[in-house]
Amino acid sequence: MQAAKIAERILIAIPVVIGIGIIIFLIMRLTPGDPVDIMMGQAGHVSAREIELLTEQWHLNEPLHIQLGYFLRDLARGDLGTSFTKGRPVWDLIKGALPATLELALGAAIFALLLAIPIGVISAVKQNSFIDRASMTVAFFGICMPVFYLGIILMLVFSVKMGVLPTYGRISYEVMLHKVTGFYMLDSIITGNWAALGSTLKHLILPSITLGFPMAAIVARVMRSSMLEVLRNDYVVMARAKGLREFSVIVKHAMRNAMIPTVTVIGLEIGMLLGGNMIVETVFSWPGLGRLVVNSIFVRDYPLVQGVVMVYAFTFVAANLVVDILYTYINPKISI
Amino acid sequence: MLLEVNNLQTYFQTSRGSIKAVDGVSIKLEQGEILGLVGESGCGKSMTLLSLLRLVPHPGAIVGGEILFQGGDLLKKSSREMTRMRGRDLAMIFQDPMTTLNPVFKVGEQIRESLRIHNIFNQSRFSERKRLKQEKERVIQLMEETGIPSPMDRYYEYPHQFSGGMQQRAVIAIALSCEPKILLADEPTTALDVTIQAQILNLMERINRSHGMAVILVTHDLGVAAEFCRRIAVMYAGKIIEQGLTDEIIENPLHPYTQGLLRSIPHIVPDKPRLRPIRGTVPDLLNLPPGCTFLPRCDYAVEVCKEPQEMRDLGNGRLVRCARYK
Ligand SMILES: Nc1ncnc2c1ncn2[C@@H]1O[C@H](COP(=O)(O)OP(=O)(O)O)[C@@H](O)[C@H]1O
Ligand SMILES: [Mg+2]
Numbered sequence: 001m002q003a004a005k006i007a008e009r010i011l012i013a014i015p016v017v018i019g020i021g022i023i024i025f026l027i028m029r030l031t032p033g034d035p036v037d038i039m040m041g042q043a044g045h046v047s048a049r050e051i052e053l054l055t056e057q058w059h060l061n062e063p064l065h066i067q068l069g070y071f072l073r074d075l076a077r078g079d080l081g082t083s084f085t086k087g088r089p090v091w092d093l094i095k096g097a098l099p100a101t102l103e104l105a106l107g108a109a110i111f112a113l114l115l116a117i118p119i120g121v122i123s124a125v126k127q128n129s130f131i132d133r134a135s136m137t138v139a140f141f142g143i144c145m146p147v148f149y150l151g152i153i154l155m156l157v158f159s160v161k162m163g164v165l166p167t168y169g170r171i172s173y174e175v176m177l178h179k180v181t182g183f184y185m186l187d188s189i190i191t192g193n194w195a196a197l198g199s200t201l202k203h204l205i206l207p208s209i210t211l212g213f214p215m216a217a218i219v220a221r222v223m224r225s226s227m228l229e230v231l232r233n234d235y236v237v238m239a240r241a242k243g244l245r246e247f248s249v250i251v252k253h254a255m256r257n258a259m260i261p262t263v264t265v266i267g268l269e270i271g272m273l274l275g276g277n278m279i280v281e282t283v284f285s286w287p288g289l290g291r292l293v294v295n296s297i298f299v300r301d302y303p304l305v306q307g308v309v310m311v312y313a314f315t316f317v318a319a320n321l322v323v324d325i326l327y328t329y330i331n332p333k334i335s336i
Numbered sequence: 337m338l339l340e341v342n343n344l345q346t347y348f349q350t351s352r353g354s355i356k357a358v359d360g361v362s363i364k365l366e367q368g369e370i371l372g373l374v375g376e377s378g379c380g381k382s383m384t385l386l387s388l389l390r391l392v393p394h395p396g397a398i399v400g401g402e403i404l405f406q407g408g409d410l411l412k413k414s415s416r417e418m419t420r421m422r423g424r425d426l427a428m429i430f431q432d433p434m435t436t437l438n439p440v441f442k443v444g445e446q447i448r449e450s451l452r453i454h455n456i457f458n459q460s461r462f463s464e465r466k467r468l469k470q471e472k473e474r475v476i477q478l479m480e481e482t483g484i485p486s487p488m489d490r491y492y493e494y495p496h497q498f499s500g501g502m503q504q505r506a507v508i509a510i511a512l513s514c515e516p517k518i519l520l521a522d523e524p525t526t527a528l529d530v531t532i533q534a535q536i537l538n539l540m541e542r543i544n545r546s547h548g549m550a551v552i553l554v555t556h557d558l559g560v561a562a563e564f565c566r567r568i569a570v571m572y573a574g575k576i577i578e579q580g581l582t583d584e585i586i587e588n589p590l591h592p593y594t595q596g597l598l599r600s601i602p603h604i605v606p607d608k609p610r611l612r613p614i615r616g617t618v619p620d621l622l623n624l625p626p627g628c629t630f631l632p633r634c635d636y637a638v639e640v641c642k643e644p645q646e647m648r649d650l651g652n653g654r655l656v657r658c659a660r661y662k
Binding site for chain 2: 242244260
């Protein structure tokens with residue numbers, strides 16, 4: 001895909017992101033519950049003067065369209081505002097939480113793909129075998145089981161019963177890690193801190209599995225069905241007739257084609273890993289964007305919620321763009 | 337004799353019973369000849385060819401017979417040996433070129449792949465770069481030979497950028513790449529326009545002459561077989577029912593089915609203008625009549641046809657499976 005086309009796609013995405021911004025702005029304000037009330041309620045006794053000051057400072061006394069105007073003006077300047085509850089710039093808070101979310105998403109994606117692609121392929125090649133039936137049954141549960149349920153079960157088994165894996169956070173308190181990038185794995189490698197690396201990995205396992213499992217289930221099913229489709233094609237027979245070993249027939253000729261529909265699903269699912277991780281981050285007390293946004297919804301921290309949702313919207317758009325670019329590489333028939 | 341197939345049986349085990357797609361087929365192929373395998377669709381032509389490569393799809397399996405080639409039985413070879421022979425000793429081309437080439441690889445690379453698989457340029461003194469260069473040169477040469485214009489550019493194109501006829505040429509180039517002794521062509525022109533059909537058949541004839549490569553040409557069109565083949569075998573419901581030199585079969589068809597096939601081709605027998613399709617339909621391979629499988633459609637059926645009919649050898653390579661000949 002040429003740079004001009006990519007630029008065009010990005011330009012098209014801008015109104016989408018702004019539209020999402022306006023929607024979340026309105027939703028937040030139409031939700032019952034006033035941020036000042038909630039904050040003051042938590043603070044205990046407060047004077048009417050203080051309430052008035054806050055209301056004014058956060059522009060909550062102005063009409064809705066004026067507030068929206070402020071929001072869009074700030075957005076255009078790249079300013080996501082200041083958190084009501086934490087008093088810090090929203091962008092700083094997001095920057096602090098983003099590495100945790102990305103690291104978890106990466107872990108989940110690696111887990112899901114390493115598991116799902118081979119299982120999808122094997123299930124298709126050995127259709128109706130025990131492996132096929134067993135993995136498709138598990139995948140079925142993976143798709144319909146609530147995430148928090150899987151998370152809690154894993155915790156019960158691996159943390160409570162066996163005591164081998166931690167249940168919350170990104171790293172053990174006993175381990176000191178000098179934070180460079182905020183990506184703990186990267187930081188421990190940069191600083192050569194192997195104890196920290198081990199602890200980080202241990203903390204990543206259960207949340208990654210929990211978050212990645214539904215994705216693995218979906219990708220395995222898609223991979224299996226597109227593999228079954230591909231294996232019916234003459235070019236697979238042709239590849240065998242050329243004298244290619246069965247392994248190469250499957251991995252080179254069949255899989256390359258079966259990946260085409262699968263990549264689309266993977267792209268969408270990676271968007272879900274980044275934007276749909278509130279439950280997992282809450283269950284595992286993972287200090288990422290998901291937990292940040294959940295907590296800020298409870299206290300009606302408008303700017304913070306808006307900021308995180310904008311980041312989500314951006315990630316979705318970016319993930320889709322990456323998939324489209326990737327798509328042109330793996331499917332020669334398409335050139336966007 | 338280059339290839340001798342004896343009593344080949346390929347069955348499909350299905351929940352409704354066993355389908356005898358290839359039911360005791362015996363054919364011989366001489367060095368450099370073109371043999372036509374003719375029959376209506378569903379009679380087992382493709383399965384016969386795939387059996388020769390031992391690539392019968394699941395749930396089909398070869399259950400009996402022998403395939404004698406180069407002093408050995410292909411059915412007794414290990415699957416490794418068989419893999420090595422595919423493409424190198426026996427190559428195959430398929431009915432629909434649109435689906436025979438892999439859509440995600442460049443056409444030139446797909447031709448080169450078969451050179452690579454069979455280590456055509458793998459002398460140890462060659463570096464990888466030199467080897468690649470030689471392979472590419474050979475691919476260009478093959479593309480030229482099969483009549484693909486501007487092969488230097490077309491090497492880097494994908495199958496969807498080729499027309500159907502060009503795709504089939506590329507498939508033939510793949511088949512030709514390792515100079516196999518036998519080319520199995522499964523209705524190579526059925527999916528193409530009539531004008532392109534003639535071009536492709538001429539190309540195959542030329543290759544047959546210049547490389548001395550034997551060809552089994554599968555077709556449902558007796559006219560095509562008559563034009564290009566030295567000998568013809570007619571297949572019906574999994575069995576060969578008549579075999580012989582092309583001229584003899586065309587001039588004097590013996591089996592009622594062959595006669596019917598000929599009558600349903602307008603231009604071969606101009607003095608008999610009445611076009612008469614064979615009555616009835618292709619039999620269901622799951623419910624074959626116990627005797628002669630053609631019996632329900634035959635105009636000459638007598639009592640003895642209710643028993644299975646053996647192949648009768650009339651001498652001079654002429655074989656027929658019909659009770660009317662002794
Ligand atoms: N996958 C399959 N499952 C069951 N039966 C099959 C399968 N493929 C082919 N057959 C049977 O084998 C017969 C011969 O098929 P084929 O060799 O493709 O016919 P032809 O090439 O002469 O048109 C078919 O009529 C069908 O009954
Ligand atoms: Mg066929």
